[in-house]
Amino acid sequence: MKTLTICSLLSLFVSAPAFSQSDSFLTLRDKFSPYRDVHSFSTNAFFGGALVWLAGEHEFFDAVKRIKRISVITVPKAAFDAEHVTVSGFKKIVQRDSFETLAEVKEHGDELTFYIRPTQEKNNRYMILVEESSDVVVIELMGYIDPAFLLKCESHPSKQKL
C-alpha cells in the first residue's frame, strides 16, 4: 500500500509540470527545443517569488504573490524562419487555446502581447509574448495577478516590469 501511495505521489509530482503549461506553450517548446539557443525553464512560485523579491521589485512581488507557477521560453527568430513559421501564426495557436488578449504594447520595434485564460477560482493562466528584433520570449504564469497592477503596467510601457 505504501509503495502504491509513493508511486502515485511520484507520478503526480513528475507529471505536474507538464499539466502546468498550456498546450500553446508546449507546442512552442516541442517545436523549438531541438534548436540551439532555445532556453526554457519552469519554476514554482516560491523560487520565482524569491527572485523577484531579491531583485527589489517589492510592488511587483505583492501583485504576483498569488502566482503558482512560472514558465519561460526564449526562441531566436532564426528558428522561426528555419521552421517556416511566424509569430503571428503562434498568436493564432494561442487564441485557439482559449487565451484572450488583454493588452498589446509596441515600443521601439518590440511588441508585447498580454493574454489571459481566466477561471472562476482565480487560478488563471497568463501569457506574455514578447517579440523582439532577434528573439521571441514567452512567459506563462499560473495563478492570479491583481488587475489594477496589470492595467498600470500595460498603460505605461516605460514601466513594464513583466
Next chain:
Amino acid sequence: MKYKNLIDMKKIVVVLVMMVVVNGAFAQDAISKFFGKYQNDETFSQVTVSSKMFGLFTNMEADTPEDKEILEAISKLKGLRILGKEEARNARELYKEAFTLIPMKEYEELMSVRDKDRDMKFLIKENGGKISELLMIMGGNTQFMILSLFGEIDLKQVSRIGKKMDVKGLEHRDKMDDKKN
C-alpha cells in the same frame, strides 16, 4: 399612387440609414487613421488595452465605497488606445496633424491646457446622453501623445482611473468636473 409614395418613403429611409452607417464608419476610420498612420513607425509607442482587461475589475472586491465606485467605472470601459512619441522634434506638428485627421465635429471640447511646455486638449464624444469616448491630445516641445478611452465613461472617475493606471495628463480631469457636471 399610394404604393409609389410608400416606395419613395422606403427609399428615403434606406438612404437615411445608409448615411448614418457610412457616417459612423468614416468617423471610426478617422480616429483609426491617425493610429494607423503611425502604428508601424518604430519611433512611436503604442498601447492597446482590450475590454477584457477592464472586465477583470467586475468581480473584484472593494475595500471602501470610493474604491467600489472606481471599480464600477473601470468595468464599464471598453478599451484604451495610446499612441505616443518621446524625443519628438515634430511634436507640435503631430499635435496639429491630429486635429486635421480627427473628425472634430463629432467631439465636444471639454478643456484645454496650455503652458510653456505643452498644449493639451480633452475632447468627449456623447452618445444618447452618455459619454462614449474621451480623447486626450498632447503636444509638447519634444513629446506627443494621443489617448482614446472608450466605453461608458464616468467623468467624475476619470482622474482616479488615471491615477490607477498611472497615465500622465488624466489628473487634469479633476478641473473639468465643474464644467461638465
